[in-house]
Amino acid sequence: MKKSLLALAVLGAFAGVAHAQSAVVIYGNIDAGLVKETDTTLKIGKRASNTLGFKGTEELGNGLKAIFQLEMRYEPDTGTNELGGTNQRPLFQGQSRVGLQGDFGTVRIGRGLTAFQESTVAFEPFHGIPATQGFLTDLQTGGDTYSSDALGLPGNSRNRFSNAVFYNSPELAGFQVNVSVASKETNQSAAIVGRGTIAAPQYAAGAQASVNPYSISATYKNGPAALMLAAERNAIETKLLSIAGSIMVSPDLKLMASATHQDREHTMANQWTSRSWVLGANYTVGAGKVLAGYGEKVEGILNNGERKTKQFSVGYEYSLSKRTYIYTDASRKDNSLLKKNIFAVGVNHSF
Numbered sequence: 001m002k003k004s005l006l007a008l009a010v011l012g013a014f015a016g017v018a019h020a021q022s023a024v025v026i027y028g029n030i031d032a033g034l035v036k037e038t039d040t041t042l043k044i045g046k047r048a049s050n051t052l053g054f055k056g057t058e059e060l061g062n063g064l065k066a067i068f069q070l071e072m073r074y075e076p077d078t079g080t081n082e083l084g085g086t087n088q089r090p091l092f093q094g095q096s097r098v099g100l101q102g103d104f105g106t107v108r109i110g111r112g113l114t115a116f117q118e119s120t121v122a123f124e125p126f127h128g129i130p131a132t133q134g135f136l137t138d139l140q141t142g143g144d145t146y147s148s149d150a151l152g153l154p155g156n157s158r159n160r161f162s163n164a165v166f167y168n169s170p171e172l173a174g175f176q177v178n179v180s181v182a183s184k185e186t187n188q189s190a191a192i193v194g195r196g197t198i199a200a201p202q203y204a205a206g207a208q209a210s211v212n213p214y215s216i217s218a219t220y221k222n223g224p225a226a227l228m229l230a231a232e233r234n235a236i237e238t239k240l241l242s243i244a245g246s247i248m249v250s251p252d253l254k255l256m257a258s259a260t261h262q263d264r265e266h267t268m269a270n271q272w273t274s275r276s277w278v279l280g281a282n283y284t285v286g287a288g289k290v291l292a293g294y295g296e297k298v299e300g301i302l303n304n305g306e307r308k309t310k311q312f313s314v315g316y317e318y319s320l321s322k323r324t325y326i327y328t329d330a331s332r333k334d335n336s337l338l339k340k341n342i343f344a345v346g347v348n349h350s351f
Contacts, residue, residue, distance in 0.1 A: 031347070089153070125282060150238065151207065171221075224247055327344075
């Protein structure tokens with residue numbers, strides 16, 4: 001009897017160790033609200049991407065860990081997989097990566113945010129939401145003429161690499177370097193006319209990349225201040241440079257700024273360029289937070305004029321708990337082709 005009890009105790013101890021060495025977490029968020037844009041009817045929409053994810057770690061010994069993360073996106077009003085335009089995106093649109101983590105940093109392989117796209121979120125006043133009232137998608141990351149995933153599936157999100165290796169260095173004295181490099185593989189991309197013709201596009205549908213896409217960001221944190229420098233080149237050789245900074249003026253007030261330059265010379269005969277900048281602020285008052293930003297983007301063809309886009313957005317979030325907040329946003333976007341007002345109200349819950 002004593003031997004049986006001893007055996008059960010030993011097994012229980014080993015089971016506890018095994019449990020501590022391996023862990024899987026299910027996480028996500030759901031965001032839904034009412035959205036009204038100029039010349040459109042009131043609709044059920046979202047402010048942030050809705051996610052359902054699985055991530056885990058396994059202790060391998062000597063400070064080494066195996067890690068993985070799978071993240072899907074979905075539409076809250078229909079329950080379907082997230083849509084990109086008229087196209088349904090892959091199941092694990094958010095990311096699908098596996099790798100190792102240790103004193104050397106983190107190495108992952110698969111699909112995920114590029115180094116630049118992952119780092120720039122901290123310098124955007126609406127904390128990187130992809131909705132039109134935020135600045136990330138249309139101004140801060142090069143505008144609607146730039147995609148990190150230029151040869152990906154039609155409708156794919158523009159801020160990720162597939163078929164890539166990702167490295168995040170340890171943070172040393174406030175400095176960190178992140179690098180993403182993708183292979184030349186493609187996955188059912190649409191044709192890109194570029195310097196070709198409709199009959200003979202520069203990049204045919206399903207074409208292989210002409211270079212290995214890469215993305216590099218360097219960040220520095222020193223007390224209340226943070227800086228970022230980043231460079232990226234996508235599969236069709238469009239180049240992007242970005243600089244950003246932020247400062248916590250007080251525990252309640254954060255100010256931030258970013259500037260981005262895009263060069264499409266490889267695919268545009270007249271060297272189409274895009275440059276943009278965004279100024280933003282977050283101010284916390286009790287359980288509430290005010291978000292505000294202003295940005296401009298200038299697109300142009302060399303020696304053939306420019307088009308300027310201006311955007312002003314203001315929002316308010318009120319936390320009902322650590323995981324749930326309600327929000328309201330108002331935004332005005334203005335250029336020679338489009339004048340749009342956006343109003344939104346909704347709720348965001350994380351789990």
